[in-house]
C-alpha cells in the first residue's frame with residue numbers, strides 16, 4: 634500500500650508560534666497546512682516565510698475560497714503555495730477559477746467537500762474539471778457536535794476517481810489505522826499534534842502509526 638502523506642494543520646493565529654510549531658514537527662510531516670483562521674490573520678507573508686524556510690516541503694494554503702477563485706488564489710500560488718483549497722459548495726465556476734490560477738504556477742487544487750450535500754457528484758465534477766485532490770472534511774464546529782469524517786471518506790474513496798483523497802476532522806492516533814485502510818492518500822492532523830504536551834513527539838507517533846498501517 635502506498636504510504637499516505639501526513640499534513641500538519643497549523644491552526645494558531647500567531648505568526649511566530651506557527652513558524653515555531655512547523656519547526657518542531659517538520660521531520661515527521663510531508664505537508665504544512667496554513668489553516669484558514671491562520672491564513673486570514675497572517676496573509677501571504679506567512680506563506681513566503683514557510684516557503685523560504687522549507688523549500689522542499691509541500692505547502693497547502695487552506696483558503697476555503699468561496700468566490701473570485703482565480704483572483705483570490707493567484708496571490709497565494711505566487712507566494713509559494715503548492716496547493717490551495719476551494720470550497721466544493723462554491724460551485725464549478727469558482728473551482729474552475731482556482732484551477733486556472735494553479736495551472737499558471739504548476740500547482741494543485743484541493744476541493745474541500747465540507748458541507749457539500751452531494752459529495753459524490755461534486756467530487757466527480759471537480760475531478761473532471763481538473764482538481765487533483767478531494768478533501769473529505771469534518772470541520773471543527775461539526776466535530777464539536779459529535780461528527781466524524783469516516784463515513785464520507787469511505788464514500789469518496791469508493792468512487793475510484795483519478796484524484797488523491799485527503800481526510801481531515803479530528804484524526805488522532807486511535808483513528809490512523811482505519812483512516813489508512815479506508816484509502817486516504819493525505820491524512821490531516823491538527824489538534825492531536827498541536828494540542829499535545831510535545832507536538833514533536835505526537836507528530837513522530839503519528840508518522841510511526843501511518844507507516845505501520847501502510848505496509
Ligand SMILES: O=C([C@H](O)CO)[C@H](O)[C@H](O)COP(=O)(O)O
Pocket residue numbers: 642643644668669670695771772773801802803804821822823824825
Ligand atoms: O481545516 C481545519 C478547520 O476547519 C479549521 O479551518 C483544520 O485544520 C482541520 O480540521 C484539521 O484539524 P483537526 O480537526 O484539529 O485535526
